[in-house]
Amino acid sequence: MTIAHDYPQDLDPRVEALVTEVIGRVADKWTMITLEVLTEHGELRFSRIAQLVEGVSQKMLTQTLRQMERDGLVIRTVHPVIPPKVEYRLTDLGFTLAEAFCGVWSWAAHNLERITAARAAFDGRSVD
Template identity: 50%
Template structure:
């Protein structure tokens, strides 16, 4: 004899699950934006000064680097150390938490580098189909 209804009802997510998703989305927004990824990659091999980071990241403005470093510091991924010299010297360095994140970020960067041509080809093919349809 066959059971009449073997499907398990799907329940809507609980408020606690929804809050968890929001928290994860907030973290991913920080670590997933392109400037944060570049900064984390540049700090992977040790502390650097602001202008050194700026020189290493092509196209980032001073304001955007300031905002990115501040956000990474707020999230506990980067530390900012001010040395009492004249003029003051400021170094930025990954925290243990930031170093833990650097491995997946580096892997993502490597993947992007290795598949760049395939992605560009796919984009051109897609754009060509779109243009032909219009």
Template identity: 60%
Template sequence: MNDPLQAVTRAPQWPYGAEARDPELDELVREIIGRIADKWTMLVIEALAEHGCLRFTQLTAKVGGVSQKMLTKTVRQMEADGLLVRTVYPQVPPKVEYRLTEMGMSLGEAFCGVWLWAERHRQSIEAARQAYQAQAAASGGSGNADAAAARLSGTLPVHSH
């Protein structure tokens, strides 16, 4: 297994060079990353991708651990972003169903890469976390964790004080 804390010197290959960057696209990407970094959005996408159309209570159960207020906020933002469709049926009591749009489904498919990456690198991630915690503890606790991480990465020399 490779050293999980070994630094690499090559940069990832982005689709466009620095000279072709579009500031508006950069901002949109930051917004989308912020949205999917919210765990509820990805869990809603996962639930709807797996189960298709769900009512609010079903969605709450499938997501698990989310408050009604947070789920409402999440699905409203996802609807505003075009990731899901909310259908209200005119009946008593009201019936509301949620389903992913093509765009929402494609975001879920794109995010599958993160799951695959995590699965592929699980042992390395766990080893890196253990090494980081051990070095932080040896350096006097969490207050020196950044210095410990820098020493582990080889960017800061080890000094005794």
């Protein structure tokens, strides 16, 4: 099976490298969930993100948000109050990435029963 591509054959190798890197990072569980949380809830404090991203450690959430900030996906705002108030929100770039991955959620919803049936069939087979 061949998948049609909408990009030229003489693709800039920097684009290919970026796509590989971004897919690897965004396909990361915590990045995907954090992206979803910020898309749904808007600007949030770190502690609120931690509550909404179930199961993430403080260290992993910190690393995830820093990498998302480095990639231009989130903006970190430090408010000059005591104690310091730090909030995170998606950039326009972050929103466009969230829109791109919205298709994955739609695909999963559309194919849930087929995947569940395939898994049940696989799990029901005897493994040699």
